[in-house]
Amino acid sequence: MPGLKPYSGRIADLSLGYTGNQLVVWAFDFMLYPFVIYKFGIFRGGVIMTFLSFLACLLTMKFYDWSKRDWLGIEAAKELREYKGNRNIGRLTSWILKKSDPLIFFFLSIKFDAFITTAYMRHGNFTGMGRREWAIFMGSLLISNIYWTLACYMGITLIEWSWEEMTKIVAG
Numbered sequence: 001m002p003g004l005k006p007y008s009g010r011i012a013d014l015s016l017g018y019t020g021n022q023l024v025v026w027a028f029d030f031m032l033y034p035f036v037i038y039k040f041g042i043f044r045g046g047v048i049m050t051f052l053s054f055l056a057c058l059l060t061m062k063f064y065d066w067s068k069r070d071w072l073g074i075e076a077a078k079e080l081r082e083y084k085g086n087r088n089i090g091r092l093t094s095w096i097l098k099k100s101d102p103l104i105f106f107f108l109s110i111k112f113d114a115f116i117t118t119a120y121m122r123h124g125n126f127t128g129m130g131r132r133e134w135a136i137f138m139g140s141l142l143i144s145n146i147y148w149t150l151a152c153y154m155g156i157t158l159i160e161w162s163w164e165e166m167t168k169i170v171a172g
Contacts, residue, residue, distance in 0.1 A: 042149060064126070105140065
């Protein structure tokens, strides 16, 4: 069908990019991160994981810029900021996205990581990282890793406490 190829290529990019990114993020966040925090503790483990997050996010950003392909839909999401159509939800989304860069920065840092936060907040597409982007990247890296270190530590503490309580009940 004429005109189908651009959309099918776009869908393939997004499907493959999203799936690959989710697999890496899942393994990193839910396997490696808790293991390192458990093994090395909240402070040393947090520093180790922040360094590994730095490398992972930086390499992902380099690949993203090198490929010049929006395989996560980040550039498409940026376009929502400039929406001028008739749909109320589109106008509301555009208004919110234009109003509060600090709020968006904090939200993206907690929900995602430094790569996604920086790619979304930078001006232009696939433009590399200048001084502003490095500040966003490093700030997001710190916020996201402090949050995730605390989340993992609390999860590990809860599991350890639950295990101790269960063994007390069983031992009776």
